[in-house]
Amino acid sequence: MSDDESIVARFESDIGVDGRYGVSQLFITNKRCIVYDDRGRVVHSIDLPCISSVSVVDYVGNSEIKLTLRDGRIIHLIRFTRSLRREFNEAAGLIESASSIRSAIDNQRVEQEKMRLKMEPLLFVLKFAIPYKLALILGIASGIAGIFLGLLPPYYLRILIDDVILAQRREQLIVIITIIIVTQALSSALGAVRSYTLSYVSLKVMYSIRVSLFRHIMRFQPNILDTYESGRLISRITDDASRVNWFLSWGLEQLLRSVISLASVAAMIFALDQRLAMIALAPLPLLIFGVSMFSRKARWVYHYEWRRSTDVSALLVDVIPGFPVVKAYCMEGYEEDRLKTRLSEVVKAGLRSTILNLEFFPMLSFLISSATAIIWWIGGLEVLGGGITLGVLSAFISYVSQFYGPIQMLISMVEPMKRASTAAERIQSLMAMDPSIRDSPNSIDLDVKGWIKFENVWFGYTPYAYVLKNVSFEVKPGEKIGIVGPTGSGKTTITKLLLRFYDVGKGRILIDGVDIRDIKIESLRRQIGIVSQDPRLFNDSIANNIRYGKPDATPEEVMAAAKIALAHDFILEKPLRYDTPCGEGGSMLSGGERQRIAIARTVISDPKILILDEATSSVDTITEDGIKKALDNIARGRTTIIIAHRLSTVKDVDRLIVVDKGEIVEVGTHEELLERNGLYARLWSTQFQEKLADAMVSQ
Amino acid sequence: MSSVKDYAKASFRIVDPDEVRIEYDENEDLLTIYIDGKVYRGVEPIKPFPLSNPYYVLFRSTLTHEDVCVVRDIRRLKREQRSLLEAVLNKRYFIPSIVDVYDITYTGEYYVCRVKTDRGDRIFKIIGRRNVYRIDDKIVIIDVDENIYLIESYEKMGRRAKEELMKII
Ligand SMILES: Nc1ncnc2c1ncn2[C@@H]1O[C@H](COP(=O)(O)OP(=O)(O)OP(=O)(O)O)[C@@H](O)[C@H]1O
Numbered sequence: 001m002s003d004d005e006s007i008v009a010r011f012e013s014d015i016g017v018d019g020r021y022g023v024s025q026l027f028i029t030n031k032r033c034i035v036y037d038d039r040g041r042v043v044h045s046i047d048l049p050c051i052s053s054v055s056v057v058d059y060v061g062n063s064e065i066k067l068t069l070r071d072g073r074i075i076h077l078i079r080f081t082r083s084l085r086r087e088f089n090e091a092a093g094l095i096e097s098a099s100s101i102r103s104a105i106d107n108q109r110v111e112q113e114k115m116r117l118k119m120e121p122l123l124f125v126l127k128f129a130i131p132y133k134l135a136l137i138l139g140i141a142s143g144i145a146g147i148f149l150g151l152l153p154p155y156y157l158r159i160l161i162d163d164v165i166l167a168q169r170r171e172q173l174i175v176i177i178t179i180i181i182v183t184q185a186l187s188s189a190l191g192a193v194r195s196y197t198l199s200y201v202s203l204k205v206m207y208s209i210r211v212s213l214f215r216h217i218m219r220f221q222p223n224i225l226d227t228y229e230s231g232r233l234i235s236r237i238t239d240d241a242s243r244v245n246w247f248l249s250w251g252l253e254q255l256l257r258s259v260i261s262l263a264s265v266a267a268m269i270f271a272l273d274q275r276l277a278m279i280a281l282a283p284l285p286l287l288i289f290g291v292s293m294f295s296r297k298a299r300w301v302y303h304y305e306w307r308r309s310t311d312v313s314a315l316l317v318d319v320i321p322g323f324p325v326v327k328a329y330c331m332e333g334y335e336e337d338r339l340k341t342r343l344s345e346v347v348k349a350g351l352r353s354t355i356l357n358l359e360f361f362p363m364l365s366f367l368i369s370s371a372t373a374i375i376w377w378i379g380g381l382e383v384l385g386g387g388i389t390l391g392v393l394s395a396f397i398s399y400v401s402q403f404y405g406p407i408q409m410l411i412s413m414v415e416p417m418k419r420a421s422t423a424a425e426r427i428q429s430l431m432a433m434d435p436s437i438r439d440s441p442n443s444i445d446l447d448v449k450g451w452i453k454f455e456n457v458w459f460g461y462t463p464y465a466y467v468l469k470n471v472s473f474e475v476k477p478g479e480k481i482g483i484v485g486p487t488g489s490g491k492t493t494i495t496k497l498l499l500r501f502y503d504v505g506k507g508r509i510l511i512d513g514v515d516i517r518d519i520k521i522e523s524l525r526r527q528i529g530i531v532s533q534d535p536r537l538f539n540d541s542i543a544n545n546i547r548y549g550k551p552d553a554t555p556e557e558v559m560a561a562a563k564i565a566l567a568h569d570f571i572l573e574k575p576l577r578y579d580t581p582c583g584e585g586g587s588m589l590s591g592g593e594r595q596r597i598a599i600a601r602t603v604i605s606d607p608k609i610l611i612l613d614e615a616t617s618s619v620d621t622i623t624e625d626g627i628k629k630a631l632d633n634i635a636r637g638r639t640t641i642i643i644a645h646r647l648s649t650v651k652d653v654d655r656l657i658v659v660d661k662g663e664i665v666e667v668g669t670h671e672e673l674l675e676r677n678g679l680y681a682r683l684w685s686t687q688f689q690e691k692l693a694d695a696m697v698s699q
Numbered sequence: 700m701s702s703v704k705d706y707a708k709a710s711f712r713i714v715d716p717d718e719v720r721i722e723y724d725e726n727e728d729l730l731t732i733y734i735d736g737k738v739y740r741g742v743e744p745i746k747p748f749p750l751s752n753p754y755y756v757l758f759r760s761t762l763t764h765e766d767v768c769v770v771r772d773i774r775r776l777k778r779e780q781r782s783l784l785e786a787v788l789n790k791r792y793f794i795p796s797i798v799d800v801y802d803i804t805y806t807g808e809y810y811v812c813r814v815k816t817d818r819g820d821r822i823f824k825i826i827g828r829r830n831v832y833r834i835d836d837k838i839v840i841i842d843v844d845e846n847i848y849l850i851e852s853y854e855k856m857g858r859r860a861k862e863e864l865m866k867i868i
């Protein structure tokens with residue numbers, strides 16, 4: 001190494017050069033990247049300026065960094081297991097930029113995330129109760145007042161036995177009984193107030209947690225579904241929120257009640273007889289120790305159990321909408337087995353936490369009941385010896401049972417509390433996550449004219465596994481272009497980038513000369529209309545589905561949009577016309593009908609840029625022609641991008657872009673491309689021959 | 700660049716109630732329409748939004764399948780014009796409004812609903828929630844025989860009706 005060469009970073013891989021688990025190392029310096037094997041021998045040493053591109057290629061169970069050099073050579077730099085994917089992504093990024101700035105920023109962000117999660121999850125949930133603090137306080141206060149009322153009967157009991165019955169004071173009997181009844185009535189009334197207010201607060205809080213979770217999730221871009229399955233997101237809004245609800249409607253108040261009644265009963269006990277009190281409270285330290293041991297263990301057990309049950313909902317959310325597929329392939333048995341596996345995981349996890357409970361709680365209960373027995377014993381001796389009266393002992397025993405009541409309650413609450421706090425923690429961590437794609441502070445509202453420019457765009461769904469490679473093209477305002485290419489070549493990905501569902505890896509996308517990262521996301525999307533490859537309708541009427549593109553559309557606009565999509569006629573044939581429900585995801589309509597309603601939904605918003613991704617792939621060619629003509633009318637002057645496999649759909653656009661394996665391979669008009677005799681010409685001639693063959697058969 | 704709005708204007712002529720004259724052609728069970736001195740025969744009145752916008756009517760030629768015109772609110776038509784049109788529509792769109800619910804019982808297979816509608820009393824069967832749709836604040840019920848009933852507003856129903864309806868919505 002020369003003097004002016006310094007190490008920028010070092011990465012250690014877990015796969016050796018021989019392809020077995022072992023060590024190899026990648027050093028990135030300001031001049032080269034060097035790979036050493038486990039004995040310190042140099043395997044590769046590549047000068048940074050020689051590298052033309054870096055990518056991370058994923059294989060099963062491992063990945064590698066692949067370098068393409070300027071002279072065309074390809075270097076398989078280093079292999080590593082998937083566990084190190086993140087680190088080596090960074091390595092690839094470093095090699096690319098040969099600077100360490102990026103990683104420093106990333107580390108900083110991770111730290112911040114950790115900081116924000118610090119707050120106790122259940123306190124975090126309580127924040128949602130702030131708007132209802134009066135009701136919450138009223139509920140808890142009436143609960144506590146109820147406790148103090150509850151302290152009176154044993155006291156009356158002592159009076160009843162010692163001062164009334166044993167003292168033979170007949171006339172006092174009715175007084176003391178009346179007082180007892182009034183006390184009970186008051187305590188029932190307080191109970192009702194408490195139940196109502198607490199359930200009011202908890203339902204309201206659950207409502208606002210759900211709304212804010214939903215709103216938070218909606219801030220994300222569709223790429224969140226690449227990391228979170230939709231079933232898991234759904235279960236955070238439904239299950240987790242309702243567990244938290246339990247905490248507020250029941251747990252919190254029980255907790256406070258138990259603690260307060262513990263304290264007050266303890267005070268009463270000490271007032272009655274200190275020696276007995278000492279015996280009664282003897283098991284307490286043991287209890288506290290036991291419970292804290294338990295909670296430490298319980299945390300991961302409950303997290304584990306929770307994940308098993310979300311596995312089940314994730315599976316169901318996936319399989320039940322896919323029911324027709326299951327039936328078509330006769331895979332009922334297979335799906336049942338998959339579900340059984342996951343359900344039995346739930347059972348196993350549940351038993352595991354049950355066993356954990358059993359390791360602690362029976363022992364604790366035993367401690368408590370032995371304390372009571374001992375008090376009977378010693379207290380009994382005292383009464384026999386005349387040290388205390390029978391009334392005192394009865395009151396004492398009654399208090400002691402009131403004392404261990406709340407303790408039992410507290411112990412039995414540890415488990416659901418842990419569950420609630422697990423749920424709260426999950427909600428909290430989702431809320432703490434920030435969408436990676438969002439408006440930059442100085443982003444602008446742009447009145448789009450429709451000039452699109454891709455400048456050397458690189459993009460991969462996982463970093464450095466590029467799906468688009470160095471894509472550059474330009475579409476002028478009002479131009480109509482077609483994108484064609486084999487399946488999986490990256491056509492849809494181009495549209496997702498334009499809508500900023502994902503941010504580009506390298507390069508930039510400009511609209512009217514402005515980088516789309518500087519345009520407000522909402523402003524951008526409002527002006528781009530897309531009919532996607534598998535359009536999803538909502539379970540609502542046809543009219544409302546079309547109006548999704550423009551909520552304030554007049555009835556005529558709804559019908560006009562449907563007319564452009566050649567849907568007006570078939571809709572009027574439906575029994576409830578435009579009020580006909582579409583079914584879940586549009587399942588009550590045919591594929592072609594669904595596509596046409598999706599087209600109507602898009603055109604009604606009058607987008608400046610119109611993207612049709614296989615928008616007419618499910619309709620017959622005659623209907624497609626009709627839609628094309630009607631669209632021509634409306635698309636005139638709008639930038640239009642049409643993606644299609646059926647080349648007859650796109651052949652008369654202004655310009656065709658041919659994509660293959662993430663790269664643009666040809667650009668030109670239909671005639672020019674036929675002339676060139678490249679990929680497009682090949683695709684065309686196969687489709688053309690098929691058509692010819694069809695025509696011959698039908699003759 | 701022409702917008703959908705322009706296209707809508709060009710495709711659907713909205714007529715004022717006094718611009719149009721309607722005649723009933725008993726033979727064909729269709730309408731004849733006069734607008735601006737032009738005559739359209741064989742016209743069918745269609746409610747494109749029979750539930751969400753029931754007074755909106757589209758007139759469509761059964762001969763050319765062209766949309767002749769639109770009346771946005773037929774309640775504003777002249778009295779005899781309106782009753783003539785409603786007579787035709789009431790047959791084509793028989794959607795009674797439920798005004799009261801006597802009771803709803805579950806037989807294990809069906810919910811049997813005994814109701815009072817604006818067209819008289821009626822007993823009908825539905826299978827469950829999937830026969831009940833909500834459109835805006837209206838409730839649409841489609842029974843097992845595909846008859847359609849409408850509840851204009853759940854909130855405005857009487858107390859008993861609301862309690863009974865809770866079984867199916
Ligand atoms: N969410 C995703 N996560 C990871 N990889 C993805 C994702 N979506 C697409 N891909 C991959 O990206 C590549 C390009 O996909 P894209 O949808 O852009 O292809 P396409 O050209 O539209 O294909 P088709 O003609 O079949 O619609 C494919 O290899 C695909 O497997």
Ligand SMILES: [Mg+2]
Pocket residue numbers: 491492493533613
């Ligand atoms: Mg695609």
